[in-house]
Each structure stands twice: as structure tokens, then as C-alpha cells.
Amino acid sequence: MAKLQLSASEILTILREHHLLTNVINANDQLVVTDVTYDSRTAKPNGLFFCKGNFKPEYLTTAVDAGVTAYVSEVAAKECKATGFIVADIQKAMSLLSAAFFGYPQDDLFIVAFTGTKGKTTSAYFTRGILQQTTNKHTALFSTIDRILGPKPEQEFKSDLTTPESLNLFHDMREAVDSGMTTLVMEVSSQAYKKNRVYGLTYDVGIFLNITPDHIGRNEHPTFADYLHCKLQLLVNSRQCIINAETDHLEDIYMAAKATTEPEDIYMYARDGYKPSIDVPIDFRYHSNEDTLKDAKFTVSHTDLAPAKLNLDGEYQLALPGDYNENNAVASIIAAGLAGATATEAQQTLPDITVPGRFESVATKNHGMVFVDYAHNYASVKALLSFLRKQYADSRIIVVVGSPGDKGISRREGFGKALNEEADVAYLTADDPGFENPADIAQQIDEHIDHNRVDVHVQIDRPTAIREAISDSHADDVVVLAAKGEDPYQKIRGVDTPYPTDMAVAKQVIADIEA
Numbered sequence: 001m002a003k004l005q006l007s008a009s010e011i012l013t014i015l016r017e018h019h020l021l022t023n024v025i026n027a028n029d030q031l032v033v034t035d036v037t038y039d040s041r042t043a044k045p046n047g048l049f050f051c052k053g054n055f056k057p058e059y060l061t062t063a064v065d066a067g068v069t070a071y072v073s074e075v076a077a078k079e080c081k082a083t084g085f086i087v088a089d090i091q092k093a094m095s096l097l098s099a100a101f102f103g104y105p106q107d108d109l110f111i112v113a114f115t116g117t118k119g120k121t122t123s124a125y126f127t128r129g130i131l132q133q134t135t136n137k138h139t140a141l142f143s144t145i146d147r148i149l150g151p152k153p154e155q156e157f158k159s160d161l162t163t164p165e166s167l168n169l170f171h172d173m174r175e176a177v178d179s180g181m182t183t184l185v186m187e188v189s190s191q192a193y194k195k196n197r198v199y200g201l202t203y204d205v206g207i208f209l210n211i212t213p214d215h216i217g218r219n220e221h222p223t224f225a226d227y228l229h230c231k232l233q234l235l236v237n238s239r240q241c242i243i244n245a246e247t248d249h250l251e252d253i254y255m256a257a258k259a260t261t262e263p264e265d266i267y268m269y270a271r272d273g274y275k276p277s278i279d280v281p282i283d284f285r286y287h288s289n290e291d292t293l294k295d296a297k298f299t300v301s302h303t304d305l306a307p308a309k310l311n312l313d314g315e316y317q318l319a320l321p322g323d324y325n326e327n328n329a330v331a332s333i334i335a336a337g338l339a340g341a342t343a344t345e346a347q348q349t350l351p352d353i354t355v356p357g358r359f360e361s362v363a364t365k366n367h368g369m370v371f372v373d374y375a376h377n378y379a380s381v382k383a384l385l386s387f388l389r390k391q392y393a394d395s396r397i398i399v400v401v402g403s404p405g406d407k408g409i410s411r412r413e414g415f416g417k418a419l420n421e422e423a424d425v426a427y428l429t430a431d432d433p434g435f436e437n438p439a440d441i442a443q444q445i446d447e448h449i450d451h452n453r454v455d456v457h458v459q460i461d462r463p464t465a466i467r468e469a470i471s472d473s474h475a476d477d478v479v480v481l482a483a484k485g486e487d488p489y490q491k492i493r494g495v496d497t498p499y500p501t502d503m504a505v506a507k508q509v510i511a512d513i514e515a
């Protein structure tokens with residue numbers, strides 16, 4: 001068990017080593033903190049308080065009243081009796097001090113970390129599923145959907161962020177280690193780097209899946225270059241790297257990996273016959289044997305360049321359809337292999353792994369087949385719809401979709417483009433409108449739709465849009481409920497307003513209209 005405390009000298013050493021300390025107020029050599037928090041509402045006696053983000057001075061006052069004896073901040077507080085460590089960057093300081101406070105739990109975990117615009121959650125689920133077998137159920141998971149820290153039911157809970165704030169990250173790693181976990185599979189968002197939530201953390205294996213324009217705008221990344229830069233940091237901070245050689249911007253990605261990793265610890269993979277955009281060695285090739293809705297089977301084979309220690313050749317089967325999921329699965333198989341899994345373990349587990357809200361379906365008697373999927377940008381809607389188009393060549397594809405407010409503005413154009421390319425009918429509706437008017441968002445998507453190709457309906461009430469789309473569909477149509485996956489809420493004006501989930505609404509509609 002780690003001691004869960006930090007002394008003044010430990011704090012000073014860490015902050016000085018990283019050139020973060022600019023001043024100390026009310027210095028106290030005897031200080032020992034036994035708690036850390038960034039929220040005054042959870043402050044405890046002898047705690048250390050981080051003043052970060054949209055911070056108000058009264059939060060520190062409340063924290064000191066609760067017994068906090070020290071704070072870390074970018075600005076000195078006025079008339080505060082607690083010891084103040086003034087730093088150049090609060091997010092970096094919080095990450096480093098949290099890792100130290102929780103006893104560097106990362107040193108006791110084999111960490112596999114995924115980044116990419118699409119496929120992180122799916123690949124994290126695949127990898128953890130395989131490694132649960134390899135580690136005899138000692139693999140933790142930090143995903144967009146949920147965090148699993150140990151075997152007890154209360155150690156499995158919904159995530160608020162894809163990658164948690166640093167203090168929560170190291171807290172949860174500590175709990176995972178103390179619960180006997182030996183391995184951690186996690187997703188790392190570009191925001192995690194932008195906000196220094198993973199500052200100072202090194203992964204045993206870092207995987208770069210793909211990158212396409214997304215997450216650019218207010219509250220996210222100012223430019224695509226910034227988005228790419230943040231994502232690349234995952235490889236810079238990984239001991240071994242896996243790269244999908246089919247991704248855009250391969251040269252930047254490979255160079256980032258090479259900056260800190262020996263070429264023999266960089267594993268490249270690509271589909272059979274795919275010629276990468278730069279001259280790089282490909283270690284693993286995969287070949288699709290079946291990619292239908294019923295059967296997703298593919299073969300992985302190593303090239304002469306692949307290291308002999310990874311014996312992963314063979315045929316694999318997936319429960320999750322979608323040709324892009326074969327790509328996600330290959331990354332997962334190599335990652336699991338580096339964490340100690342055998343090909344047999346991957347072959348045995350992958351056929352049973354599903355991911356909530358990803359490619360879920362429900363059949364109807366007299367209406368179209370209904371799919372629920374978390375696709376919510378151009379690349380993912382395009383990938384999903386073009387796969388469905390291959391499967392249902394003669395069917396109408398009817399899509400219910402909306403775009404979130406306050407972020408990902410480029411998605412509105414992206415949805416229009418994907419609908420023009422692959423859909424026949426679109427129902428534009430609400431999806432987390434935030435502080436924007438969902439009708440305006442629908443209008444902005446609509447402006448990018450070619451009305452000669454796509455029949456557009458605007459129905460802002462999402463359950464009604466789903467009802468209309470399913471009711472209007474014929475038996476050989478396909479109805480896609482896109483973008484919300486299994487979200488049980490709509491984010492409206494700062495409030496997570498309960499929503500039954502797309503699948504629950506769809507099932508209710510089907511029960512009503514086919515009763």
C-alpha cells in the first residue's frame with residue numbers, strides 16, 4: 001500500500017525538478033499533506049488544494065475552512081494562511097504531484113494506451129477482453145464509456161471524460177493496483193494532452209489508430225495542427241508503439257514514434273496490398289476473409305520484418321461487424337500480444353466482445369432493420385454507412401442524426417457530406433445541443449445536403465424523429481440511429497437531461513407499431 005502523503009520537501013523537489021516552481025508563500029518545512037483535491041466541496045483537513053480551471057478565489061477560502069493546509073496555484077492567494085506553492089503551470093504540477101501522492105501506481109501496471117480519432121473505445125474493449133483471459137481477470141479499463149478498477153461492482157462506473165483529470169487518473173490507477181490489477185488498457189484523448197491530464201505518464205504500449213479532422217473549435221483545438229500535435233504526444237511517451245499504416249499523416253506519426261522509440265519497438269500494420277504513403281516497414285498484414293453482418297473473419301500474418309517473439313499469425317473472428325473493426329482488432333491483437341497474450345487467447349475471446357452503443361441492431365417484422373451506432377463525425381458515419389451500403393446494396397438507407405452544440409462544428413458539414421455520399425433519407429434531429437438552438441444546428445447540416453440525392457426531414461424531438469424514421473421505413477430498408485450510441489442523456493444548456501437511449505426508444509417504437 002502506498003503511503004498517500006506528501007511532505008513539503010517532496011513537493012518542492014518535484015516542482016523544482018520540472019522547473020515549475022515560481023514562489024512559495026507561508027513556507028512550512030514541517031508540512032505533510034494527507035489528501036489532494038481540486039474541488040473545494042471535497043476538501044479535507046491536512047489536504048493539498050489545486051486551484052485550476054475556471055477557478056474562483058472563494059473556492060480556496062472554502063477549502064482552507066475545511067482544513068486544507070496547502071494549495072498549488074498559478075497566482076498567489078490574498079490573505080490566505082495556508083502554504084502556497086506558486087507554479088508556472090497548474091495542470092502539469094497537478095499531474096506530477098498526483099502521481100507522487102498516489103505512489104506512482106503506473107510503475108505497477110503494464111499500460112496499453114490508445115489514441116485515434118475513431119476506434120479508441122472499440123479497440124480498448126477488444127484489448128481488455130483479450131487481456132482479461134491472459135491476466136486471469138486482472139486488467140483494468142479507462143474508457144469513454146466506463147472505468148473498471150477492480151472486481152467489485154462498485155469499482156465499475158460510467159466515465160465523465162475519455163481520459164480523466166490527472167488527479168482522478170492516478171487515484172484510479174492506485175485503486176486498480178491495490179485491487180490486484182496488473183494491466184491497464186486506457187484511451188487517451190487529444191484533450192488529455194492539451195490539458196496536461198497525462199503529463200509525466202509513460203505507457204508500455206501506445207497505439208495510434210487514425211486521425212481525421214475533428215474536435216477543432218471553441219473549447220477544443222484551435223487548428224488541426226494542434227489536434228495532431230496533441231495526439232502525437234502519445235507515441236512520444238510510449239516505450240513501444242503500434243501504428244496503423246493506413247492512417248492519414250503517417251509520416252508525422254512515424255516520426256513522432258521514432259523520436260523516442262527504437263525502430264524495432266515500433267510495430268506497423270496494414271491491410272494486405274495496402275501501400276503506405278511513406279516507405280516504412282510493415283510488420284503485420286491482415287486480410288479480410290468475410291466482412292458481412294453475420295461473419296467478420298480476417299487473417300493476420302507477420303512479414304519478414306516482424307519480430308519472432310510475437311506469434312500472432314492466424315484467423316480471427318469478431319462479434320462486431322464493420323470492416324473498420326478488423327483494423328481496430330488488428331491493433332488490439334498486437335497490443336495484447338505485447339502485453340503477453342497469445343494468438344489463441346485472442347482467437348477465443350474476440351468472437352464474444354461487443355461494445356455498448358457500437359453497431360447494435362434490432363430487427364422489425366414489417367419495417368427496416370434498425371442499427372444504433374456511436375458514429376458522430378464524417379469519417380465514422382462514412383465508414384458505417386458505406387459498410388451498410390455494401391451489405392444492403394438495394395436497400396434505402398434512412399439515417400437519424402444530429403450534431404452537438406458548442407463543439408465539433410466541422411461535423412455539421414461532415415454529416416452533410418456523408419449523407420450525400422451514402423444515404424437516401426435523413427431525419428435531422430437533436431444531439432446534445434448544449435447552449436445552441438438544435439433547429440439552427442439541423443439547418444446548418446441541411447445546408448450541406450444535396451436535396452436531389454437525399455430526402456430530408458427535420459424533426460428536432462429525437463424520440464419523434466426515431467418514431468417517424470422507423471414507421472416510414474419498409475421491410476427492406478435500413479434505419480441508422482447515429483451519433484448517440486448508448487448515451488442515456490441529452491446535454492441541454494449545461495444539464496445532462498435524462499434520455500432513454502436510442503435503442504430503448506427504437507424498441508418502444510417497434511413494440512408500438514408492430515403490436
Ligand SMILES: CC(=O)N[C@H]1[C@@H](OP(=O)(O)OP(=O)(O)OC[C@H]2O[C@@H](n3ccc(=O)[nH]c3=O)[C@H](O)[C@@H]2O)O[C@H](CO)[C@@H](O)[C@@H]1O[C@H](C)C(=O)N[C@@H](C)C(=O)N[C@H](CCC(=O)O)C(=O)O
Binds near residue numbers: 038039054160190219
Ligand atoms: C475545457 C476543459 O477541458 N475543461 C475541463 C476542466 O475544467 P476546468 O479545469 O476549467 O474546471 P471546471 O470544471 O470549469 O471548474 C473549475 C475548478 O473549480 C473547482 N470548483 C468548482 C466549484 C466549487 O464549488 N468548488 C471548486 O473548487 C472545480 O473542481 C475545478 O477544479 O477540467 C474538468 C475536470 O476537472 C473537465 O470536466 C473539463 O472538461 C470539459 C467539461 C470537457 O468535457 N471537455 C471535453 C472537450 C473533453 O475533454 N473531451 C475529451 C474527449 C474528446 C476527444 O475525443 O478528443 C475527453 O477526454 O473526455
Ligand SMILES: Nc1ncnc2c1ncn2[C@@H]1O[C@H](COP(=O)(O)OP(=O)(O)OP(=O)(O)O)[C@@H](O)[C@H]1O
Binds near residue numbers: 116359373381
Ligand atoms: N477505425 C475506424 N474508422 C472509422 N470509423 C470507426 C472506426 N472504428 C470505429 N468507427 C466508428 O466510430 C464510432 C465510434 O467508435 P469508438 O467509440 O470505438 O471510437 P472513439 O475513438 O472511442 O470515439 P470518440 O472519441 O468519439 O469517443 C463507431 O460506432 C463506428 O461507427
